[in-house]
Amino acid sequence: MIDPSEDAPGAALRTVDVARETGYSVQQVRDLERLGVLPPAARATNGYRSYTRLHVHALRAYRGLAGAVGPVEARRLLTEMRTGTIEEAACAVSAVHVRLAREREEVLHAQRALRAVRAEADAPGFAPQDDAMTITELAGALRVRPSTLRFWEQEGLVTPDRVTSLRARRYGLAAIGAARIVAALRGAGYGVPAVREVMDTLHRPEGLEETARVLSRRLDAIAARGVALLRAGADLASIVTSAGERVTSAEDAADRA
Numbered sequence: 001m002i003d004p005s006e007d008a009p010g011a012a013l014r015t016v017d018v019a020r021e022t023g024y025s026v027q028q029v030r031d032l033e034r035l036g037v038l039p040p041a042a043r044a045t046n047g048y049r050s051y052t053r054l055h056v057h058a059l060r061a062y063r064g065l066a067g068a069v070g071p072v073e074a075r076r077l078l079t080e081m082r083t084g085t086i087e088e089a090a091c092a093v094s095a096v097h098v099r100l101a102r103e104r105e106e107v108l109h110a111q112r113a114l115r116a117v118r119a120e121a122d123a124p125g126f127a128p129q130d131d132a133m134t135i136t137e138l139a140g141a142l143r144v145r146p147s148t149l150r151f152w153e154q155e156g157l158v159t160p161d162r163v164t165s166l167r168a169r170r171y172g173l174a175a176i177g178a179a180r181i182v183a184a185l186r187g188a189g190y191g192v193p194a195v196r197e198v199m200d201t202l203h204r205p206e207g208l209e210e211t212a213r214v215l216s217r218r219l220d221a222i223a224a225r226g227v228a229l230l231r232a233g234a235d236l237a238s239i240v241t242s243a244g245e246r247v248t249s250a251e252d253a254a255d256r257a
Contacts, residue, residue, distance in 0.1 A: 013051040022059040037062045057238040064232020068225045081239050089240040107218050110184030135169040142183045157182045
């Protein structure tokens with residue numbers, strides 16, 4: 001059994017020891033090493049793998065990163081952290097936090113747009129043609145390209161009004177609100193079919209409430225990803241520190257040469 005207090009990076013661990021400490025199976029540890037999640041293990045004279053505490057940290061960090069950004073992105077990030085400088089590794093972790101915060105803001109923006117759609121629809125004397133926007137104005141407000149709005153129109157996600165003579169697109173308040181919801185869902189990672197399903201609910205009885213539940217579930221999922229990243233924090237710090245120590249050692253060796 002491994003002594004939890006033993007945290008020396010060079011302490012030799014067997015595959016079964018690493019599996020026991022990280023919750024992965026022995027085969028998963030080997031597979032993740034093959035995929036590059038772990039740096040290659042040293043081999044003893046008898047051919048058995050010999051791991052260190054850094055491998056344990058890497059596997060734990062991978063679990064958290066995979067929960068936050070997915071396994072493919074997690075593998076890429078860990079590789080960059082192991083081979084980059086301490087500044088680059090720290091920035092990579094910070095970028096994940098920023099990404100999650102941005103996704104959360106997009107969903108919150110969609111919730112605000114949804115509340116605005118509800119309030120406008122219920123307001124006395126509601127006039128959909130008031131405060132209409134051109135496609136260029138709306139694209140600028142949403143920070144997307146006009147071609148993106150045209151694509152959403154083709155997919156039936158947002159339906160603009162049109163000026164009869166020039167056939168120019170004009171977006172009334174209802175279309176603007178719908179476009180804001182679509183933009184937020186797309187920014188939060190929803191594919192077009194999923195967005196279409198959400199937008200279709202707006203035209204059904206209790207549709208606004210169902211859309212609100214979808215957005216709420218999305219917020220819950222982002223929160224869970226954030227918690228996974230936080231749980232990986234100490235292990236990520238060990239990897240970041242190790243990257244810095246590796247670069248410093250290499251520089252010192254170069255200075256002595």
